[in-house]
Amino acid sequence: MPAITRVVAPNPGPYTGPGTNTWIVDAGPVSVVIDPGPDDESHLAALNQRLAGKTVGVVLVTHSHPDHLPLAERFAAPHHASVRRHPELRDGDVVRAGNLSLTALHTPGHSADHLCFLLPGDGAVFTGDLILGQGSSMVTYPEGDVAAYLRSLERLAALRPRILFPGHWDPVREAMAKIEEYRRHRLEREAQVLAAVRKGPGTPAELTRRVYGELEEKLMVAAEMTLRAHLRKLVDDGLVRERGEVYEPVGTVGA
Ligand SMILES: [Zn+2]
Known part of the structure; x- marks a missing residue:
């Protein structure tokens, strides 16, 4: 498993918990950054400080909601990194950066454009807002789609992941139990x-x-x-x- 560090954005709230998780994944010569978060000066500074001069290979975004996407372009530009998200990234696409390959999984339900990112060899999935570390994900009219959401949970379960890195709250080590809990809650x-x-x-x-x-x-x-x-x-x-x-x-x- 590559080194994975988290920087929590300063946007705590009823739907964001302690704030949005920005994940920095060590890909050897470069880093992969997932969900830069809200367009916030102090968060931008915190991310660059945590990178400590290391280059960003690619910026991935799980979905276009205001707590995940807005900082992406501004953060990526000085690193000359591309920002990749749905629909340019499609289900099954593999993103290569440094010594890592991540597979994009289209997992709609919370939003139509929602992606998760799988580190195949490690059974690790960055779940965005499909699964959170605590509470339940918002699936609301008109954007949310309950049937699609349930299918996305089944899709995730079929991969039998070992650890989930959610968009909010802490990593989930009991991955399969959490997916089942979410499915049961929705039903x-x-x-x-x-x-x-x-x-x-x-x-x-x-x-x-x-x-x-x-x-x-x-x-x-x-x-x-x-x-x-x-x-x-x-x-x-x-x-x-x-x-x-x-x-x-x-x-x-x-x-
Ligand atoms: Zn979110």
């Missing part, structure tokens, strides 16, 4: 949403209250966007029907 949430619809037709706002109870306004908005993402999958699966703003169960009425 439990889906079951809750389906149960709420089966209690009777409702708008997304009404169904959100049925699932989550009363929440403060900001949390309620996030909860509703999560619920809407689940509703879309349930509609696609033929378990729920959309009638204007109202969602109703399919198949179990009167059963």
